Amino acid sequence: MRPDPWAERAFAEILAQVAVTAAEAGEGRFPLYAEPDTGRWTTTGRGSWAGGFWAGLLWLRARHTGAAADRAAASACTARLAGWVDADTSTRGLILWYGTALAVEDAGVRELRARAAGACLAAVDGELGLLPWGSAFGGPRLLARVDGLPGTVSLLATVGPAAAASHLQRHLSLCLPGSGTEVCRARDLVPAWSYAAETGWRECAEPAPGWSRGPAWLLLALADVLHRPVVAAWLPGDPQALAERLADAWAGPGAPLVPPADAARPDGPPDTSAAAVTAVALLKLSLLPGPRAAVYARRAAGILEHLVDHHLSGGRLLNGCYDAEKGIAVRHQLVWGDFFLALGLAGLAGAADLRAV
Structure with missing residues (x-):
């Protein structure tokens, strides 16, 4: 896939904003969501279920700049996720996979990931599967x-x-x-x-x-x-055929580029973070052999370009919805929205191998 110049520019814009986010969140804190007008972040001390996405953004920046200081910041952030290894939650995948997947060359990160994987395997309920x-x-x-x-x-x-x-x-x-x-x-x-x-x-x-x-x-x-x-x-059956069937149903030509946060309220807030996640999934599907690879690549690029053109402001992906039902952060910048948009753009720009993340 040839790098797309617009994707490279938007990717660099998001990574430049990471430094602003880090300063706003404060040392040792994890950003969760930010006010659309002021950019003021709501933060957590341990990262909640979204902490891995902040670490992932820091690793994307470190890989892009090659700066020792950026690498040290990413490594330190990932180390702060270690408290989640033995936590009783299946969101350890969101936290400890995405917080480590872009830094496999780091020995400390590899050790943390191995511990997390072992803890998850030990916690599997064999009867429930x-x-x-x-x-x-x-x-x-x-x-x-x-x-x-x-x-x-x-x-x-x-x-x-x-x-x-x-x-x-x-x-x-x-x-x-x-x-x-x-x-x-x-x-x-x-x-x-x-x-x-x-x-x-x-x-x-x-x-x-x-x-x-x-x-x-x-x-x-x-x-x-x-x-x-x-x-x-x-897995039983043909999982690739299932994935393609779902991709066509959920992200095909008739689907909105940005879905509503609640399908029962189509005129309610949109959720750009869901669109960014979907785009990354489609890009991953486009890397598989098969006649539909080019279709998924075009759909993913279309979603990402729409997000950049209509919802990215100063490196901030706006109009993400944290929780529509509770009215929490319904048109905000979300740390996982930024991460998946950046990851998708990195894939288009040739800056990341999405098969490994």
């Missing part, structure tokens, strides 16, 4: 949620391919109508299920079907596994 959502953020722990897929499947793949496949397959069987054998509209995906021995699996009320990031997270995890043949071999 998945790594439970967990209790780290409160509430019941025996949940299956699509945001517990990205990164987690990749982490598990490094130590237990069969467990990685089982974790993904359990979510596919629960979340997709007909386990993906039917045409599935994005708003029909059921993003969360709870389990009890007395009743089995039951659909959760929150997040509800129509949640913008549900389809994006699931498509990303499925695209990831297709680049890990040792995992894909454990």
Whole structure:
């Protein structure tokens, strides 16, 4: 793929803004979301489930600049994620995969990733066939949620391919109508299920079907596994055909470039972060052999260019929605939105191998 000049410019713009974000967030803090008008960040001390995306942005900057100071900042940020290794949450994939995936040459990062993968494998519930959502953020722990897929499947793949496949397959069987054998509209995906021995699996009320990031997270995890043949071999059927069917249904010509945060409220806030995640998933699909590779590359580039032209301001991706139901940060800059936009642009610009991230 030839580098796109507009993608290179936008990628550099986002990375330049990283220094501004770091100063605004403060030393030792993790940015979560920023006010659209002022750029003021809401931050966390441990990073919450999104801390890995800030570390990932810092690693993208370090790779781009080659500066020792930028590398040191990225390494120090990643080290602060170590407290999540033994946390009871399947979002360890979001935290510890994306916080480490761009720094495999760093010995400390490799060791942290190995510890995280081993901890995730040890926490897999063999009877349920998945790594439970967990209790780290409160509430019941025996949940299956699509945001517990990205990164987690990749982490598990490094130590237990069969467990990685089982974790993904359990979510596919629960979340997709007909386990993906039917045409599935994005708003029909059921993003969360709870389990009890007395009743089995039951659909959760929150997040509800129509949640913008549900389809994006699931498509990303499925695209990831297709680049890990040792995992894909454990999946039934043809996982690439399933991924292509979902990509066509959820991100085809008739789909909006930026989905509404809640499909039941099409006139409500959009979610640019879901669009950025979807674009990265499509780029990953475009790197697979097959007749549809060029189609997915064009769709991904179209989404990314739209985000740059209409929602990127001074290196800040605006109009992301943290939580539409609770009215939290509904048109804001989100750290994971910035990360996935930057990652997608890096892929277009030839600055990152998306098969490894």
